[in-house]
Every structure is written in structure tokens, then in C-alpha cells.
Amino acid sequence: MLVRHINEIKVALSPYNVASKSSRLFLNRVNTNEARKMNPTLKITTDILPDPKAASHIQVVYRDGKKLALDSDKLKIGHLLQAVNKHAKKLEEVEQANSW
Template identity: 30%
Template sequence: MITRFLTDVRTKFNPFSPRAKTVRKFLALLPPNARASGMKIETQVLPRQSKEPALLEVKFRDGKKLNLDLEKMRITEVMEEVDRHSRILARKDELLGN
């Protein structure tokens, strides 16, 4: 997963829910030095009895926000969505000579 174009990651999930698996895997895919390199990561853990749906919001360097519906998406689909926009930004950087 291409993470160098991510600036903000916000998550909210119940760790005991089976639907939280996607969020946990996404957070595990972030590099260990993500915060040191300037990425803002906010995680809110919901109580066990919470019925609130899981939330994953990703913001890119160009200002685009992705609000991903984790009730229907698996980790591979989330990675595809994030990588799709990251590849677009990588092409723009390449064309600009950065």
C-alpha cells in the first residue's frame, strides 16, 4: 500500500466487533515511522457494547478525503481505493519532476 501521500488517518471502531478487522489491518499496514514523517493518526476505540459502525477516513496530500464504508469493504478493497488515488498523485509528482 502506498502511504507516502497520506496526511491524515481517522478511525473509530469497536475492537470486539468482527467488522473492525478491516480497520485493524489497515492500521497495521501503516509504516512504523508514519507519525514521525508527518502523518496525523487519530484512533477512537468504542466500548464493547457499541453498535456504532466502524469509520475510516483518509486524507491525501492534495486535500482529497476518502470516507470508506467498512460495513461492505474488505481490506483488499480499501487498499485498492487508497492506492488508486496515491498512484494518481505519484504520476503528478513524476510529471512535475519531484
């Protein structure tokens, strides 16, 4: 995952909702020592929703200011990671092109 190009991640989830599994797995992937080493300034905010039937959602803010909002209950973890990485890959390509 290209967390180097992400400034902020906000995750709101209901821990007892079965549909929020992708959100929990996403948090697990983003909040690792490796990710923290890649981007020590990454701000991760987690909101626990009190309603067990509440829908989970994720908001990602990239370094260029673009915001991505995802309804994570409707996505599997692979699709969720792919959606978040899509814009980060574009930023990575621009960074590599500018370094030549």
C-alpha cells in the same frame, strides 16, 4: 501502500465487533516503521467506539486536500487498501510527471 501522499488518517472502530477486522488490519498496515519512514508527518488518529455493534469507518486526507470516507465494515482489507491507494497513485503519477 502509498502513505507518502497522505496527510491524515482517522479510524473509528469497535474492537469487539467482528466486522471491524478490516479496520484493525488497515491500522496494522499503516502504523509500521516502514510507513513512518516514508511519511514521518502522517497523523494517525484512532477512536475506539464504546458500542460493540457500532460500524467502523475510515477517513483519509490526502496532500492535495481530497478527503476519502470509507465504511470499512463493508470492505475486505484488499478492497480497502485499493480504495485508499487509488488517489495516492494519481498523486504519485503527477509527481513523477512534474519531476521530468
